[in-house]
Amino acid sequence: MPLLWLFLIVLAIAAVGYVVGRARALQSVDGDSRHLHSLPSYYGANVALKAAVPAFFLLILWLLAQPAYVNSVVSAMIPENAIADGSSRGLVMAEVRRAADGLDNAVAAGDMTEDFARNARADFNDITQRLKDAGQIVTSQITQPVLRAAQEYRILNAAGALYMAIAVIALAIAGAVWGVRESHGEFRARNTVEKSVLALLVGAAMIAILTTVGIVLSLVFNTWEFFTLYPWQDFFFGTSWAPSFSGRGGSSELGVLPLLWGTFYISIVALAVAVPIGLFAAIYLSEYAGPRVRAFAKPMLEVLAGIPTIVYGLFALLTVGPLLMSIFGKEGLNWMQSGTAVMTAGLVMGIMLIPFVSSLSDDIINAVPQAMRDGSYGLGATKSETIKQVVLPAALPGIVGAILLAASRAIGETMIVVLGAGAAARLSLNPFDAMTTVTAKIVSQLTGDADFASPEALVAFALGMTLFVLTLGLNVFALYIVRKYREQYE
Structure with missing residues (x-):
C-alpha cells in the first residue's frame, strides 16, 4: 500500500474518532455540555490524538527499522566468494539495491511480470538483458548471487510494507476505540489533550536535534566505509587530488x-x-x-x-x-x-x-x-x-x-x-x-x-x-x- 494512502486512512480514522468521541461524550450527559468536565471538542481531540499519534509514531519507527533489517538479511545471503577483489560487501549491496529497483521499475512499466521478476530459476543473463532493454540502470552483468539477493530484497520489502500497513491501521483503530471508551462526562479530556499537545511540542523541538544526529551518523557511516577502501593517511596528508572513475579507486x-x-x-x-x-x-x-x-x-x-x-x-x-x-x-x-x-x-x-x-x-x-x-x-x-x-x-x-x-x-x-x-x-x-x-x-x-x-x-x-x-x-x-x-x- 502506498504511504500516501496509509497516511490518509489513519487521518480518516482519526477524523471519524473525533466525531464519535464528541458525540459519545455528549450522549453520556444527555446532550447537556454543562455536565461535562471539558468542552466537547476536547473529547473528540482526545480520540483523534490516540488514533493518529501512536499510528504515525509506529509508521516512522517501521520506516527507519525496516531498511536496516532488510539490508542485514540480504547482506547475509551474499557469499564471500561473490565479492570480487577490490570490492566490498557495501559495493555488492549497492548493486543489489540497484537491481531490485530495476526490477520494480520494469514490473511497474509492464516490461516484466511480477512472477518472472520473483522467479528464483530465472536466468540472470536474461534478467540483465531485459532490464537493459527496459532502460534500467544496472551493472554490466548481474551475477547469480546479486540477482537472488535482489529478488529476496524485493520480497522482504513488499512483505514489510504489507505488515506495516496492517499494524499501523490496527493501532489507529485500537487507539480510536480506547479514546471513544474514555469519552464520558467525568473524564478529564482537556488535561489529557493538553499533556498530549505538550508532548507533541517537545517532540517537534527534538526534530532538529534528531535531524542533526541523523546527518552526522550518515556522514560517519559512509566515511567509515570510505576509509575501509582508501587509506586515511593518503586522504588527510595527500597533496594530490586526481580521482579516476575507470576502476575501484586503485589509481585514484x-x-x-x-x-x-x-x-x-x-x-x-x-x-x-x-x-x-x-x-x-x-x-x-x-x-x-x-x-x-x-x-x-x-x-x-x-x-x-x-x-x-x-x-x-x-x-x-x-x-x-x-x-x-x-x-x-x-x-x-x-x-x-x-x-x-x-x-x-x-x-x-x-x-x-x-x-x-x-x-x-x-x-x-x-x-x-x-x-x-x-x-x-x-x-x-x-x-x-x-x-x-x-x-x-x-x-x-x-x-x-x-x-x-x-x-x-x-x-x-x-x-x-x-x-x-x-x-x-x-x-x-x-x-x-x-x-x-x-x-x-x-x-x-x-x-x-x-x-x-x-x-x-x-x-x-x-x-x-x-x-x-x-x-x-x-x-x-x-x-x-x-x-x-x-x-x-x-
Whole structure:
C-alpha cells in the first residue's frame, strides 16, 4: 500500500474518532455540555490524538527499522566468494539495491511480470538483458548471487510494507476505540489533550536535534566505509587530488589538502573584502546615519543576503572574471591566465558576505549601552574617539563572533566557487590561479560516473565530514567568544 494512502486512512480514522468521541461524550450527559468536565471538542481531540499519534509514531519507527533489517538479511545471503577483489560487501549491496529497483521499475512499466521478476530459476543473463532493454540502470552483468539477493530484497520489502500497513491501521483503530471508551462526562479530556499537545511540542523541538544526529551518523557511516577502501593517511596528508572513475579507486589520488587550501584561501580573500566594508557600513549605520538614511540604507544593504548564490556565481563568471582579466591578464599585468581564479570567487563571495557582517555588527553595536557613550562624551571625547575607544571595544566580542559566522558561511559556499574559481585542485599562493574547494568537489564526486558505493563517490562523505567538523568548530568558537566576553558590557 502506498504511504500516501496509509497516511490518509489513519487521518480518516482519526477524523471519524473525533466525531464519535464528541458525540459519545455528549450522549453520556444527555446532550447537556454543562455536565461535562471539558468542552466537547476536547473529547473528540482526545480520540483523534490516540488514533493518529501512536499510528504515525509506529509508521516512522517501521520506516527507519525496516531498511536496516532488510539490508542485514540480504547482506547475509551474499557469499564471500561473490565479492570480487577490490570490492566490498557495501559495493555488492549497492548493486543489489540497484537491481531490485530495476526490477520494480520494469514490473511497474509492464516490461516484466511480477512472477518472472520473483522467479528464483530465472536466468540472470536474461534478467540483465531485459532490464537493459527496459532502460534500467544496472551493472554490466548481474551475477547469480546479486540477482537472488535482489529478488529476496524485493520480497522482504513488499512483505514489510504489507505488515506495516496492517499494524499501523490496527493501532489507529485500537487507539480510536480506547479514546471513544474514555469519552464520558467525568473524564478529564482537556488535561489529557493538553499533556498530549505538550508532548507533541517537545517532540517537534527534538526534530532538529534528531535531524542533526541523523546527518552526522550518515556522514560517519559512509566515511567509515570510505576509509575501509582508501587509506586515511593518503586522504588527510595527500597533496594530490586526481580521482579516476575507470576502476575501484586503485589509481585514484584523493588527498584532501589541496581542497582545504583552496577552501581557506578563497574564504580569506572573501573575508578580506567583507569584514572592512561590512564593519564600516555597520559603524556608519549605527553611529552616523540619520533615521531616514538608516531606514533606506539598511534594507538595501540586506537585499544582498537575499540574492541566490547562483546569481553571484554568474556575476563572477560573466562580469568580475572578465574585468580582472582585463587588468591582470595578458592585456594588462599578465598575472592571470583565465577569468576563473581565487580572486574572482573571493571578491564575489566577499560581496555576498557583506550583509552578514554588517547586519550582525550593526545589531551588536546598537546593543552597547547608551550610557557608555554619554560617559565618554562627558569626559570630553569626540564621536570618533568614543567609537574607537568605547563602542568598538565593548562590541568587539560580538563582532568577532559575526566574523567567524561569516567565515563558516564562506567555507560552505558552493556555486560561487564552481563558477568563479574553477576546478583545479592545487597548492598555490598565487591568488590569480584557479583553485577549487571541498564543497565543489563534493558536488562533482556525487555526480561522477562511479558507483555510488565506490571510493570516488564515498569520498564525498569524507569531505563532507571534514567540512562539518571545520564549520562546527568555527561556530562553537564564535559562540564561545560571544558568551565569554558579553557579560563585561551588560
